[in-house]
Amino acid sequence: MVRSLPRLIRLGRQVDPIIIGALSKGSSRRFSSLLSYHFKVGGKRVRATMVILSSLACGGSLEESLKPAAVVEMIHNYSLVMDDIIDHAKLRRGQPTIRVRAGESIALLIAMHYREVIDDIINECKGSDEVRQVAVNTMKEIIDGERLDLLFEQAGRKDPYLVTNRTTVPSILLYLEMIGKKTAALFRASSEIGALTAGASRRATAGFRNYGWNAGLAFQVMDDVLDIFGNATGKQSAKDIIEHKMGNVAVLMALKFLPTKDRVELQHILQAKRVSPKLAEKARRIIGKTPAETASREVAQGFLEKAKAQLIAFGDSQYARGLGELAEEFVKRTY
Amino acid sequence: MVRSLPRLIRLGRQVDPIIIGALSKGSSRRFSSLLSYHFKVGGKRVRATMVILSSLACGGSLEESLKPAAVVEMIHNYSLVMDDIIDHAKLRRGQPTIRVRAGESIALLIAMHYREVIDDIINECKGSDEVRQVAVNTMKEIIDGERLDLLFEQAGRKDPYLVTNRTTVPSILLYLEMIGKKTAALFRASSEIGALTAGASRRATAGFRNYGWNAGLAFQVMDDVLDIFGNATGKQSAKDIIEHKMGNVAVLMALKFLPTKDRVELQHILQAKRVSPKLAEKARRIIGKTPAETASREVAQGFLEKAKAQLIAFGDSQYARGLGELAEEFVKRTY
Numbered sequence: 001m002v003r004s005l006p007r008l009i010r011l012g013r014q015v016d017p018i019i020i021g022a023l024s025k026g027s028s029r030r031f032s033s034l035l036s037y038h039f040k041v042g043g044k045r046v047r048a049t050m051v052i053l054s055s056l057a058c059g060g061s062l063e064e065s066l067k068p069a070a071v072v073e074m075i076h077n078y079s080l081v082m083d084d085i086i087d088h089a090k091l092r093r094g095q096p097t098i099r100v101r102a103g104e105s106i107a108l109l110i111a112m113h114y115r116e117v118i119d120d121i122i123n124e125c126k127g128s129d130e131v132r133q134v135a136v137n138t139m140k141e142i143i144d145g146e147r148l149d150l151l152f153e154q155a156g157r158k159d160p161y162l163v164t165n166r167t168t169v170p171s172i173l174l175y176l177e178m179i180g181k182k183t184a185a186l187f188r189a190s191s192e193i194g195a196l197t198a199g200a201s202r203r204a205t206a207g208f209r210n211y212g213w214n215a216g217l218a219f220q221v222m223d224d225v226l227d228i229f230g231n232a233t234g235k236q237s238a239k240d241i242i243e244h245k246m247g248n249v250a251v252l253m254a255l256k257f258l259p260t261k262d263r264v265e266l267q268h269i270l271q272a273k274r275v276s277p278k279l280a281e282k283a284r285r286i287i288g289k290t291p292a293e294t295a296s297r298e299v300a301q302g303f304l305e306k307a308k309a310q311l312i313a314f315g316d317s318q319y320a321r322g323l324g325e326l327a328e329e330f331v332k333r334t335y
Numbered sequence: 336m337v338r339s340l341p342r343l344i345r346l347g348r349q350v351d352p353i354i355i356g357a358l359s360k361g362s363s364r365r366f367s368s369l370l371s372y373h374f375k376v377g378g379k380r381v382r383a384t385m386v387i388l389s390s391l392a393c394g395g396s397l398e399e400s401l402k403p404a405a406v407v408e409m410i411h412n413y414s415l416v417m418d419d420i421i422d423h424a425k426l427r428r429g430q431p432t433i434r435v436r437a438g439e440s441i442a443l444l445i446a447m448h449y450r451e452v453i454d455d456i457i458n459e460c461k462g463s464d465e466v467r468q469v470a471v472n473t474m475k476e477i478i479d480g481e482r483l484d485l486l487f488e489q490a491g492r493k494d495p496y497l498v499t500n501r502t503t504v505p506s507i508l509l510y511l512e513m514i515g516k517k518t519a520a521l522f523r524a525s526s527e528i529g530a531l532t533a534g535a536s537r538r539a540t541a542g543f544r545n546y547g548w549n550a551g552l553a554f555q556v557m558d559d560v561l562d563i564f565g566n567a568t569g570k571q572s573a574k575d576i577i578e579h580k581m582g583n584v585a586v587l588m589a590l591k592f593l594p595t596k597d598r599v600e601l602q603h604i605l606q607a608k609r610v611s612p613k614l615a616e617k618a619r620r621i622i623g624k625t626p627a628e629t630a631s632r633e634v635a636q637g638f639l640e641k642a643k644a645q646l647i648a649f650g651d652s653q654y655a656r657g658l659g660e661l662a663e664e665f666v667k668r669t670y
Contacts, residue, residue, distance in 0.1 A: 026475070030500055031482065082447060086440045103494020105421045105485055108443075112417060112478050115450055119471045136454045140361070143447045147366065150440055159438020165365055 004325045011052050012045030014062075015070040022070070022117050034102050035110055038077060042093040048073040050190040050215070050326060054208050057319035060198025067125045068197045071135060072190045074118045079142050079186075081111040086146070087243070127197050134196075138189040145181030152178065152247030154270040170246060170255045178247055179220040180213070187216025191323075207310050214307035215327040221300040222331050224248040228284060229293050230334060238280040244270050249296045250287055257290035297331075304331045339660045346387050347380030349397075350405040357405070357452050369437050370445055373412060377428040382525045383408040385550075385661060389529025389543050392654035402460045403532045406470060407525045409453045414477050414521075416446040421481070422578070462532050469531075473524040480516025487513065487582030489605035505581060505590045513582055514555040515548070522551025526658075542645050549642035550662040556635040557666050559583040563619060564628050565669060573615040579605050584631045585622055592625035632666075639666045 019039055024032040048069035055065035083089070084097040085107055091097060099107035118135065125131045150157070151167045152175075167174060191212030195205040227240045228250040240248040246255075251270070255263055269275060269283045287293075307327045314320045354374055359367040383404035390400035418424070419432040420442055426432065434442035453470065460466045485492070486502045487510075502509060526547030530540040562575045563585040575583040581590075586605075590598055604610060604618045622628075642662045649655045 027479070031479075034496060082443060086443060102496040103492065105492060106482070106494050106496045108417060108421060109478050109482050112450075113475065115447075116471050116475045116478070119454075119467070132454070136451050140448065140451045143444050143451070144362070144366075147441070147444050157438065157440060159441050161369060161437040161441045 004322075005329050008049050008053075008322060008326055008329070009044050009046065012047070012049035012069065012073070014052075014066055015045060015048045015073050018066055018070040018121065019074060019117075022074075022121050023113075025117075025120070027113070034098075034106070035113060037101060038081060038092075038098050038110070041095040043073075043077070045073055046326065046330075047076050047186060047190045050187060050212060050323070051194040053319050053322045053326065054191040054194025054212070055198040057314055057317055057323060058195045058198035058200035058204060058208070060194070064126055064197060065194060067121055068131055068193045069190075071118060071121050071125065071131060072186065072193060074114060074121060075135060075139060075142070075189075076186060078111055078114040078118065079139075079146070081107060081114065083146065085111070086150075125197060130196055131193055134189050134193055138185050141181040141185040145178055145183070145185065148174070148178035149182055149245070149247050153244045154246050154267070155244045155273060167246065170252050172252055172256075175247055175249065175252055176217070179217060179224075183220035183223075184213050184216030187219065188213040191215075204314070207313055211307050211310035211323065211327075214303045214310070215323075215330060218300045218303035218307060218327060219330040221249050221296060221303065222333065225250055225293060225296045225300065226333070226335070228287060238284050241269065241280045241283045242275045242277070244272075244275065246270055249299060250292045253292035253295045254287040254290045257292060257295075258286065262286050262289065300331050304328065339657075340664050343384050343388075343657060343661055343664070344379050344381065347382070347384035347404065347408070349387075349401055350380060350383045350408050353401055353405040353456065354409060354452075357409075357456050358449075360452075360455070362448070369433075369441070370448060372436060373416060373427075373433045373445070376430040378408075378412070380408055381661065381665075382411050382521060385522060385525040385547060385658070386529040388654050388657045388661065389526040389547070390533040392649055392652055392658060393530045393533035393535035393539060393543070395529070395533025399461055399532060400529060402456055403466055403528045404525075406453060406456050406460065406466060407521065407528060409449060409456060410470060410474060410477070410524075411521060413446055413449040413453065414474075414481070416442060416449065418481065420446070421485070460532060465531055466528055469524050469528055473520050476516040476520040480513055480518070480520065483509070483513035484517055484580070484582055488579045489581050489602070490579045490608060502581065505587050507587055507591075510582055510584065510587055511552070514552060514559075518555035518558075519548050519551030522554065523548040526550075539649070542648055546642050546645035546658060546662075549638045549645070550658075550665060553635045553638035553642060553662060554665040556584050556631060556638065557668065560585055560628060560631045560635065561668070561670070563622060573619050576604065576615040576618045577610045577612070579607075579610065581605055584634060585627045588627035588630045589622040589625045592627060592630075593621065597621050597624065635666050639663065 016039060020036050023035045027035055051069035051072050052062065052065045056062065081098055084092060085099050085104065089097050090100055098110060122128050122132045122135060150162055151165055188209050191208040192205060195208040227248060228238055254266060258266065266283055266286050269279050272279060304327055308324050311320045311324050351374060355371050358370045362370055386404035386407050387397065387400045391397065415427065416433055419427060420434055420439065424432050425435055433445060457463050457467045457470060485497055486500055523544050526543040527540060530543040562583060563573055589601060593601065601618055601621050604614050607614060639662055643659050646655045646659050
């Protein structure tokens with residue numbers, strides 16, 4: 001990790017007091033510490049940083065960018081708490097998830113409360129109607145992206161809808177639609193909301209949207225690469241394989257490159273009733289025989305270049321440079 | 336059931352095309368039939384009816400009342416789908432719940448999508464800012480009411496938050512807070528939204544709010560009474576007891592009336608690891624020894640009188656009369 005990330009993240013962390021304040025407003029004492037728990041255990045606030053930098057790059061003030069940034073960060077965490085429920089996740093940011101800490105039912109109620117708090121913070125934004133429209137459309141996309149992600153699972157869940165509609169034919173196009181909705185849409189919303197609350201022109205706002213979209217695609221592609229090939233931080237390795245997910249760029253690339261025998265074996269592992277760590281390691285070895293890692297990193301690099309190309313039009317301000325560095329970090333990271 | 340209910344419900348059913356249309360907007364084909372499933376299996380739309388009648392009673396048009404009515408009905412069903420997830424419910428309106436039909440994860444995504452569609456329909460309402468404010472505040476109350484309801488459970492769930500904070504001392508006051516938030520708040524929102532979108536005065540709107548609030552309290556108290564004493568329709572009897580719930584008016588009344596020995600026995604049943612139908616029947620017999628049923632029905636009747644008293648100020652229009660009849664139905668019903 002290069003040196004600029006901690007500096008960039010400090011920007012994003014400024015939304016925390018806004019979020020904590022909004023969460024505790026009107027909630028009972030013996031509940032409000034639980035409501036803010038999820039935010040207090042960490043998080044990098046890269047989306048908030050993107051809103052703030054986009055706003056500043058468009059001539060907005062730091063002050064006015066913080067509430068829009070808090071909106072985006074709340075949306076992200078709303079979706080995380082719901083995802084952890086869906087995935088029965090035990091750990092998040094190295095700490096017990098809210099569903100482990102508070103329990104499943106209460107975690108669901110907390111996430112629902114987050115959704116209402118998003119609306120409260122939107123009301124305090126300049127240009128709140130526009131912010132709301134972007135926020136609502138983005139949340140719909142995130143929800144649909146999660147559905148597509150679940151459909152990419154090759155075994156595991158018994159949900160009748162998933163069993164019937166499962167995606168069985170590998171498709172990079174469908175994968176891009178899925179990560180676009182699941183991940184890139186919120187990055188696009190980040191740069192768009194930053195620009196529009198700063199009063200940027202329609203043309204400039206469109207440029208920022210494109211920046212965020214491509215940076216978001218780069219982010220998710222790298223997430224997938226690191227899931228399969230990165231094990232620097234001792235994080236559970238090949239989690240996607242263990243969770244039967246074909247919707248990972250490296251898996252899809254490998255399926256494209258592999259000879260029939262290996263491809264069938266990889267598919268069988270993804271379809272196994274239970275993928276043991278040993279089986280996941282075997283899948284990693286099969287994928288490792290192909291140029292999937294290099295090819296996937298190139299895909300991420302391609303989206304990064306597209307993201308950076310959007311910034312050229314906005315000159316060489318320190319904020320536009322900051323956005324470029326932020327997107328670079330998405331691809332350089334090793335965690 | 337008296338004759339006026341079917342007529343009143345026909346009013347509320349007019350929101351269905353609005354809801355079905357809003358749900359399918361922009362969602363993929365192989366998903367939209369699942370999105371509307373929950374609405375197509377039934378429901379009485381009494382909240383929508385309340386919005387429409389309140390609007391008409393304030394001089395609003397039927398046309399303009401339908402979208403606000405659809406908002407309230409969507410909020411109700413959003414909370415139902417989430418509740419069914421929390422309670423692992425198998426049946427709703429005599430049909431498999433959406434979590435059974437589609438699966439748990441997909442049901443959660445569907446409910447999240449409902450929440451965004453609520454915002455879409457709000458945007459189409461006259462006075463959308465006011466409608467949104469009432470809607471958001473009401474959803475927060477419903478969420479907190481569900482939390483209080485869970486805290487009234489005496490055993491069962493392992494959620495750490497519930498185990499630590501469980502309500503163990505019976506309290507009618509806390510019960511009223513719980514049902515106020517869980518149920519009456521949305522009825523209050525129904526009559527309030529009806530009045531304010533019809534352009535009613537502040538004073539009139541306050542009167543309608545009070546009507547809805549008291550009608551809602553009457554509704555929930557009767558729900559509780561019927562859970563314990565009503566078995567006309569072959570519905571699972573004493574479901575609240577089986578679910579360890581002390582937050583039922585008849586249970587709380589019985590605890591007040593019972594001699595120590597019986598009271599302790601009833602409490603032990605609620606705390607049992609598993610409440611068998613036989614054990615639930617025993618609890619019903621213990622409660623039946625007390626005047627709990629009569630006392631609870633009197634509580635519901637008291638709220639009904641308060642609700643009807645609010646309507647006097649609004650003259651003897653057919654719509655105000657309709658609201659009176661609607662609230663009466665809440666107390667008369669046997670299902």
